[in-house]
Each structure stands twice: as structure tokens, then as C-alpha cells.
Amino acid sequence: MRAWIVVGMLCVASAGAQWTQFRGPNGTGVAESAKPPVELGPDKNVAWKTALPAGHSSPIVSGNRIFLTAAEPGKRADAGSGKITDDGGHLYTICLDRDNGAILWKREAPRPRVERYQPTNSPASPTPTADGQRLYVFFGDFGLLAYDYAGNEQWRLALGPFNNQNGHGSSPILVGDAVVLLCDQDSDSYLLAVDRKSGRVKWKKPRPDVTRSYSTPAVFHPAGAPAQLIVPGSYQLASYDAGTGEKLWWITGLSWQPKSTPVVDGETIYAHWWENGGESEAATETPLFSEILARLDANHDGKISRDEAAVDTRMQRGFADNDLNGDGFLDERDWDFYRARRSARNALLAVRPGKSRGDLTGSASIVWRVQKFLPNVPSPLLYGGALFLIKDGGILTSLDPKTGAIVKQARLPGALDTYYASPAGAGGHVYLISQTGKMTVVTAAPQWEIAATADFDEECFATPAIAGDSIYVRTRGALYCFRNK
Numbered sequence: 001m002r003a004w005i006v007v008g009m010l011c012v013a014s015a016g017a018q019w020t021q022f023r024g025p026n027g028t029g030v031a032e033s034a035k036p037p038v039e040l041g042p043d044k045n046v047a048w049k050t051a052l053p054a055g056h057s058s059p060i061v062s063g064n065r066i067f068l069t070a071a072e073p074g075k076r077a078d079a080g081s082g083k084i085t086d087d088g089g090h091l092y093t094i095c096l097d098r099d100n101g102a103i104l105w106k107r108e109a110p111r112p113r114v115e116r117y118q119p120t121n122s123p124a125s126p127t128p129t130a131d132g133q134r135l136y137v138f139f140g141d142f143g144l145l146a147y148d149y150a151g152n153e154q155w156r157l158a159l160g161p162f163n164n165q166n167g168h169g170s171s172p173i174l175v176g177d178a179v180v181l182l183c184d185q186d187s188d189s190y191l192l193a194v195d196r197k198s199g200r201v202k203w204k205k206p207r208p209d210v211t212r213s214y215s216t217p218a219v220f221h222p223a224g225a226p227a228q229l230i231v232p233g234s235y236q237l238a239s240y241d242a243g244t245g246e247k248l249w250w251i252t253g254l255s256w257q258p259k260s261t262p263v264v265d266g267e268t269i270y271a272h273w274w275e276n277g278g279e280s281e282a283a284t285e286t287p288l289f290s291e292i293l294a295r296l297d298a299n300h301d302g303k304i305s306r307d308e309a310a311v312d313t314r315m316q317r318g319f320a321d322n323d324l325n326g327d328g329f330l331d332e333r334d335w336d337f338y339r340a341r342r343s344a345r346n347a348l349l350a351v352r353p354g355k356s357r358g359d360l361t362g363s364a365s366i367v368w369r370v371q372k373f374l375p376n377v378p379s380p381l382l383y384g385g386a387l388f389l390i391k392d393g394g395i396l397t398s399l400d401p402k403t404g405a406i407v408k409q410a411r412l413p414g415a416l417d418t419y420y421a422s423p424a425g426a427g428g429h430v431y432l433i434s435q436t437g438k439m440t441v442v443t444a445a446p447q448w449e450i451a452a453t454a455d456f457d458e459e460c461f462a463t464p465a466i467a468g469d470s471i472y473v474r475t476r477g478a479l480y481c482f483r484n485k
Contacts (some may be wrong), residue, residue, distance in 0.1 A: 017468035041454030055124035117167025169214030196203030383425035384444025
């Protein structure tokens with residue numbers, strides 16, 4: 001009991017210095033009252049550095065604890081032959097002391113399977129979330145687990161297996177008394193709410209009209225109405241009642257496999273989608289499935305095999321992506337999703353739904369739309385009177401959040417790179433870090449200017465966490481804490 005009292009006191013005392021989910025408060029990426037250093041790097045303003053196993057999950061900060069997840073390659077020896085084989089590796093949840101970076105505990109998660117993921121992803125990509133008493137983590141190779149702050153497991157909920165060839169990226173969030181998790185995949189997508197104390201499922205809403213995505217929902221509090229979950233998905237943006245899971249409104253025609261988190265600012269929601277081929281402003285005409293069958297279905301079995309698709313170079317090249325259930329054939333569902341992808345467009349939307357319901361596509365609820373210069377993975381950042389976007393190639397754009405008009409756009413010198421980490425804002429500055437570890441700090445203003453740069457000389461996929469006077473940066477092999485000296 002005494003431990004719980006201490007943890008609770010720490011969390012209350014530090015209430016203004018928390019970063020308890022992916023991208024901090026409601027996924028905004030902003031720590032309003034924090035004052036981290038502007039000048040930082042491997043040899044500058046380092047408070048501590050702790051070596052860690054690799055993982056793409058971002059650190060979170062709750063009370064005097066830091067939490068993240070990691071994956072270690074696995075090897076094992078056969079008892080009979082002594083031959084060393086790879087068992088897929090091990091998944092861990094790690095707790096560190098916020099003050100000095102000491103590892104306080106490390107817990108291994110079950111790993112009943114090893115699912116596919118692309119090289120730039122990780123089996124430890126989803127970021128944990130915490131409520132001051134319990135920590136909640138998700139691994140695509142198992143499901144959800146809850147721990148107390150001393151590392152004692154509270155409950156577990158096995159989920160999956162999942163049908164997502166790139167691995168998972170969506171992180172759990174907390175809404176009321178529930179842990180909410182988006183489980184979009186190429187078949188049987190769903191949105192899940194779990195009681196945070198018991199781990200029992202409160203509701204589960206199928207999402208049959210979407211395929212894979214990697215976004216983390218945000219919470220929208222419309223005036224005079226219950227809270228909503230804002231959920232980007234393939235081809236659509238949707239809202240769900242946070243208490244019941246009822247689908248409330250949606251916008252369609254958006255591109256495939258979104259990765260970023262929406263930003264909610266009062267009554268306005270900013271959300272974006274980007275995918276190769278979605279830059280064109282004109283929809284692409286794609287034949288109906290009946291027309292494809294008439295042309296390619298040589299054995300008349302009502303579906304297209306890989307051999308039958310070989311006569312069409314483009315179809316053969318994208319066969320694996322389009323074969324959503326992985327059965328070796330393209331059926332009507334596969335083709336209809338492919339057609340949707342061909343006609344969908346990249347977009348950054350500003351939406352003011354109010355109390356609207358139903359299909360809002362083309363409605364006045366869409367305040368503005370931008371289709372160019374959009375990021376692939378990083379989420380937008382609304383801070384300092386501007387909406388910041390960081391695109392691969394180091395292209396930083398500031399937009400007027402009221403109109404979507406570009407205010408300033410330029411490449412970040414020395415950081416013309418790929419970006420997976422989302423920008424974070426605090427103390428009047430925006431922090432950006434590229435895949436190869438090039439950090440750029442700019443002033444948080446529409447006419448931004450570069451304030452500092454650093455080179456970690458190590459890959460970075462995780463979004464920085466900011467709390468109080470510190471910023472936490474995770475590279476492939478370490479977690480850094482930076483504070484002004």
C-alpha cells in the first residue's frame with residue numbers, strides 16, 4: 001500500500017510534467033509548460049544516457065518513471081545437438097528512473113508467434129501508455145499487458161494473430177476507464193476498448209471497410225456532447241463514441257495505410273494521409289472485378305491466381321499487397337480495396353464536425369484540404385501559431401492552421417533525410433530528428449528559423465518525449481535525457 005501512495009504522490013506532484021502516451025497529451029506532441037534545453041547532442045547537456053535493446057516505441061514519462069518497450073534478437077541451443085537456432089527474439093517492457101536513467105525493472109512479454117514486419121518497423125513499435133497506477137503495453141506478437149509501477153503484472157489479454165504484413169504501429173491510449181487500441185489489418189480490422197482495471201473487453205467494433213493502417217487515435221471533446229475517438233484508417237477518417245464504440249461520422253476518399261496521429265485543437269481536427277501514388281489530384285479509373293475476370297480468369301473459378309495475373313505487369317508487381325488474406329488469389333474483396341486505393345488521394349484535412357453525423361465527405365465540415373508536401377509517417381504538430389509538417393528529404397513546412405496556406409517551406413541543412421519520428425514542441429521550439437539521428441531544433445513560429453542542430457550518429461525512429469526541464473531521445477541503442485546545466 002505504501003508503494004502505491006508514494007507513486008500516487010509523485011504523479012500528483014509532477015502532474016504538469018508528464019508525457020504518458022505516444023506524442024504526449026492527447027497525441028498533440030506539445031508539452032506546454034516544459035522548458036527543455038535547446039542545445040543538445042551526444043556531448044551537450046546530457047543528464048544521463050542508458051544503453052537499451054532496440055525498439056521503435058517512444059518513451060513515456062509518468063511520475064518519476066520512464067517506460068518503453070524493446071525487442072532483443074533470440075538464440076537458443078538445441079538440447080540434443082547443441083545447434084544454435086533463432087527463436088525470433090524476446091519482447092520486453094522496461095522501466096527507468098527518471099532522475100538518473102537507472103533500469104528499475106525489465107519484464108518479458110509472451111511471444112507465441114513472430115509476425116511479419118518490414119525492416120524499418122520493429123516488433124516493439126507501439127508506445128505504452130500509463131495512468132499513474134498502471135502501465136499498458138501492446139505487442140502485435142501477443143496482445144495487451146498491464147503492469148503496476150513496481151513491474152507486477154496486473155492482467156493480460158491475448159489478441160491476434162494479425163494479418164498485417166508490415167507489422168504494427170498503433171499505440172494504446174486511455175479514455176475514461178478504458179484502454180483503447182486500434183487493430184487495423186488487411187482482414188478483420190477492429191477498434192477495441194478494454195477495462196483498464198480488469199482487462200475485460202468493454203466493446204469491440206469491427207471495421208470491415210478498412211485495411212491496414214498504423215495510426216493512433218485521438219480524443220475529441222465536442223461542446224455539449226460525449227467524447228469521440230478520431231480514427232484515421234485506409235481510405236477514411238471516422239469518429240466513434242468513446243463510451244460505446246458507435247460510429248458517428250466519416251469522411252472517405254483518402255489514401256491507403258495512414259500512419260500519423262490526428263491533432264485535436266478545440267473544435268478543429270487536423271489529420272493526414274500519404275501514400276505513393278496518392279499525389280495526383282485526379283482519381284484513377286480502374287476496371288470492375290467482373291471486367292478483370294472476363295479478361296484474366298482463364299479457368300473460370302471466379303478469382304485471379306498469380307499465374308493468371310502474370311499477363312499484367314502492374315498487377316503482378318502488386319499482387320502480394322492486393323492479396324489481402326494471403327490465399328494466393330485475388331477475389332472481389334481484394335479487387336474492390338485495390339480500386340479504392342487507386343482512386344484515393346493524399347490529403348491533410350482540417351475538419352470541424354460539430355455535432356454532425358453520417359457521411360461528411362464533401363461537406364462544409366471540411367474547412368480546408370492540402371494535398372502536397374505531406375509527410376509519410378510523422379504526425380503534424382500544431383504549435384506556436386503554425387502547423388508543422390516534416391517530409392522525407394528534410395522538407396519542413398509551416399502552414400496557417402486557419403487556411404492551410406503555406407507560410408514557410410525549406411529543407412533542413414544537413415538533415416536531408418528520411419523521417420519516422422514526429423516533431424515535438426516545447427519552450428517555444430520544435431524538435432525534429434531524422435532516421436539517421438540528425439536533430440534540428442527550430443523556433444516555433446510561422447516564419448521558423450533554425451536554432452540548433454546535433455548529430456547522434458545512430459538511427460532514430462522514436463518520437464522524443466518532453467516533460468518538465470527534460471527531453472528524452474531514443475536512438476537504436478540508447479535513451480538520452482537532456483537537461484540544461
